[in-house]
Amino acid sequence: MLEATEEQRPVVLVVDDAPSSLGMLCDTLEGEGYTVLVARDGDSALQRLELVAPDAILLDAVMPGLSGFDTCRQIKANPVMAHIPVIFMTGLSETPHVLEGFACGGVDYVVKPLRAQEVVARLHTHTRNARMTRLAREAVDVAGFGVVLVDARGRIAWRSPQAALWLQGDECGARPGRLPEPVYAALESDTGEVLLTLAGVPLSVRNMGRVGMGETMLLLEQRSVNAASPSRLANAALTPRETEVLSWLAKGKTNRDIGDILGMSHRTVNKHLEHIFEKLGVETRAAAAALATGHLF
Known part of the structure; x- marks a missing residue:
């Protein structure tokens, strides 16, 4: 129960x-x-x-x-x-x-x-799995990031809460289920990144490549109007999985907690953290968490 x-x-x-x-x-x-x-x-x-x-x-x-x-x-x-x-x-x-x-x-x-108990057992499993997936995806909203998954037809397959805030509103000029046209430029850009403004917010949109089910992940980051160069976190080129691990680390979760949430062993979490520390140029969990939550680079 x-x-x-x-x-x-x-x-x-x-x-x-x-x-x-x-x-x-x-x-x-x-x-x-x-x-x-x-x-x-x-x-x-x-x-x-x-x-x-x-x-x-x-x-x-x-x-x-x-x-x-x-x-x-x-x-x-x-x-x-x-x-x-x-x-x-x-x-x-x-x-x-x-x-x-x-x-x-x-x-x-x-x-x-x-058979009522069989239905309940199946329901428990699917409800739990859906919640864990949603928690993992929402975690990437840390430090002002948003995530959008785009299917092979260019439709929005999923968007994180932060991305939804930036993409909502008539001022974006997008049809239901579609992204504003300037955002699609990130899918074709040689650098995989475009700069634009949505709903008055200056954003960087980066193409993070293909993920499961033939979908493409776009990472949205709010940029300072006067920013002269990308942040250290933006330059780190973390993979989607590394971004999830860093997000939960920044929320104070232990390696074992992160493993349980993302469905991996704590040893695999350790390996991801090693790569994250190397890419960010830090040596401790505290330093990595400070970069993610403080966004002071």
Whole structure:
């Protein structure tokens, strides 16, 4: 059972056109520490998602109007909601249906009749994994950095909270799900870096290269208007993984903590720190943390 205060209780959205048949499941979820929201069809589910971001979604595939598969596609096409794990729970058990569930973005597929404890176990796992991934990505916002992942079609696949602040607003002139055109120049630049101003904020945008799933990582850094040269941290050319490790180091985490958060051994963390210290030209954890948090270079 999850232990959390009322404010910290994870939220799960159950989408099914016959919610009364899921009474036992909803009761079990409540007993396990979840706050349960219910929607009767895909359209009402999307409306709810405009108001609240649940930790996970349990989604039926066959419903009146928008099918569960199409609902999932719309969820995954929206960068704001794409991180939410979707678990299908449906009576459709044929292989093509299962394959479609995963193809449209689902992380799991449970066939009815449901076994409540099995659903809860799967939900625990996917909720925990999604939260750990989100924490790791949000950590790179340390010291005024923001991160954007761009897919092969040039669409925003994910953006960190700091990047979202810089990219929001009509003044950026970008279509939904797309970056402002000047930002795309970083993808084509010989140096991998462009300088621009968004929403009145002077920024440096650097292309950090390809990451998983064919996506490209862009690192956004706020620059001083009068800055004559890049900061030591900007010049360090840390890899995305090294940036994550440094972020958690700056937040006071031990090597073992960092390993648990990022899913690596503490020995691997040590190796990353050795490379970070060398690139930053420092010898201690305190010095590296000071560079990251103080941004005084």
